[in-house]
Amino acid sequence: MSFEVKPADLTSGGTQVAQLSGTVHLLTNHLAVYAHVNGDSTLFSQFQGEIDSMRETLCNDYTDKAKPIFDKAGGALKEMALDYTNVDKTRAAGFDATMPSDWEYDRPRGMDTWGETAGIDMSEFYSLFPTPSSAFEDWEEWLAIRDGVDYILEFQWLFDVLGVVGLPSPTDAIKENFQGDYDQMGKCLTALDTIGDYWSKARREMAASMKMVDKTWSGNAANATFAWFSEYDDVLSDHNTAVNGVLNRIGGYSKSLRIAFDSLLSLTDALIDLVMSLNKILTKPIEFIQLFLRKGLGEIIGKIMTGIGLFMMFIDVCMMLAGLMGMAFSQLAGHRSINFPDDAKAMDPIDVDGP
Numbered sequence: 108m109s110f111e112v113k114p115a116d117l118t119s120g121g122t123q124v125a126q127l128s129g130t131v132h133l134l135t136n137h138l139a140v141y142a143h144v145n146g147d148s149t150l151f152s153q154f155q156g157e158i159d160s161m162r163e164t165l166c167n168d169y170t171d172k173a174k175p176i177f178d179k180a181g182g183a184l185k186e187m188a189l190d191y192t193n194v195d196k197t198r199a200a201g202f203d204a205t206m207p208s209d210w211e212y213d214r215p216r217g218m219d220t221w222g223e224t225a226g227i228d229m230s231e232f233y234s235l236f237p238t239p240s241s242a243f244e245d246w247e248e249w250l251a252i253r254d255g256v257d258y259i260l261e262f263q264w265l266f267d268v269l270g271v272v273g274l275p276s277p278t279d280a281i282k283e284n285f286q287g288d289y290d291q292m293g294k295c296l297t298a299l300d301t302i303g304d305y306w307s308k309a310r311r312e313m314a315a316s317m318k319m320v321d322k323t324w325s326g327n328a329a330n331a332t333f334a335w336f337s338e339y340d341d342v343l344s345d346h347n348t349a350v351n352g353v354l355n356r357i358g359g360y361s362k363s364l365r366i367a368f369d370s371l372l373s374l375t376d377a378l379i380d381l382v383m384s385l386n387k388i389l390t391k392p393i394e395f396i397q398l399f400l401r402k403g404l405g406e407i408i409g410k411i412m413t414g415i416g417l418f419m420m421f422i423d424v425c426m427m428l429a430g431l432m433g434m435a436f437s438q439l440a441g442h443r444s445i446n447f448p449d450d451a452k453a454m455d456p457i458d459v460d461g462p
Contacts, residue, residue: 110200113323117188119225120320125181126227127309134305137236141298145288154357156293161353161445165302168447176339179453184320186456187328206327206457215321215333218314218340225319227312235304240414241293242300243365250369256419257286289365296358303354306347310340328457335454342451350445359437367430374423409435 109451142162144155191199241247321329 110203110326111323112191112196112199112326112329114188114191116320116323117184117191119186120316121181121188122185123181123225123316124184124313125178126229127216127312128174128177129382130227130229130232130286130309131169131177133232133236134302135169137298137301138162138166141239142295143291144295145291154292154361157357158299161299164446165350171449172449172451176453179455180336180339183454183456184332187332196307201325203326203328206331208330214349215314215317215337217337218317219311220315220318221307221311223311223315225315227316232305232308235301235308239294239297241290242362243289244291246362246366246369247289253373253419253422281430283342292361295355296361299354300358302350303347306343310343314340331457332454339451339454342448346445346447353445356437360434363430363433363437365427365430367427367434370427370430372428374420377420377423384447 139162142158144152144158194202313336317333321333
């Protein structure tokens with residue numbers, strides 16, 4: 108087949124691939140700091156062992172396995188460039204022709220830059236790892252809205268004015284002992300989710316560097332090199348899929364558990380408030396007579412309060428059922444091993460100088 112090589116491009120591509128090695132510590136440091144669950148959290152104690160094991164495994168694997176492979180792959184490309192530089196093009200083409208040529212795929216097979224250009228911008232990697240926000244933020248916003256609607260539309264403010272409510276919620280003790288540290292768990296889930304963002308970025312950068320080399324390098328040695336990079340890209344993709352499956356299971360279960368738990372507590376509070384309010388109304392009839400008992404007004408307001416209260420309780424029931432279903436379906440997500448593959452081999456320099 109035709110042979111072409113521009114050693115300077117190989118050197119540049121090898122440098123960029125090797126630079127990816129320097130980004131791995133950003134990921135491992137982020138996981139080491141944030142991928143934790145509060146050990147005092149009763150609700151999330153079931154996740155602590157799995158998350159601790161996941162954090163330790165990934166940090167060790169990324170440092171001991173993934174990082175050296177980027178180093179060796181980048182170094183191999185630069186070593187090839189040096190070999191080409193020291194051998195004239197005619198001899199290099201002759202040596203290249205002696206190498207195996209039974210490649211069954213197009214190069215660079217399957218790799219996609221997804222808009223990335225050659226050249227590693229470390230600031231883009233640093234930006235992947237801000238202080239994580241809680242993965243429960245959306246649910247907490249919903250809770251705030253729901254509680255506000257409850258307070259206004261169910262006339263809780265009026266009960267407060269009358270002094271007929273305001274007693275401690277019987278479910279406060281349950282929340283304190285069984286809800287767990289949602290803020291810490293939410294940050295942990297967000298931190299674990301950055302694994303996918305990192306590997307997507309790293310794969311795009313690696314592909315962009317190889318596509319740059321592809322423009323000025325052809326031949327059997329080039330095909331063998333591109334084959335390795337394509338296969339390694341597949342390894343990274345499969346690993347990321349396995350990690351995301353585990354994270355989806357943990358995240359889906361914990362989020363659904365919180366939805367079901369909070370909705371159950373809200374429903375319990377609503378039922379208890381209804382009983383307590385009716386009891387207080389009966390013990391303070393004069394205040395209610397003065398405020399409500401105008402012609403037909405008490406009956407109308409009573410119907411409105413009852414209707415709104417029942418509707419809000421219906422929403423809580425629906426959310427609780429949705430949470431329970433989410434807990435069940437989350438277990439369909441990945442249970443695969445998240446170890447970085449032990450058989451992911453580093454690339455050795457092709458002997459472009461010939462036999």
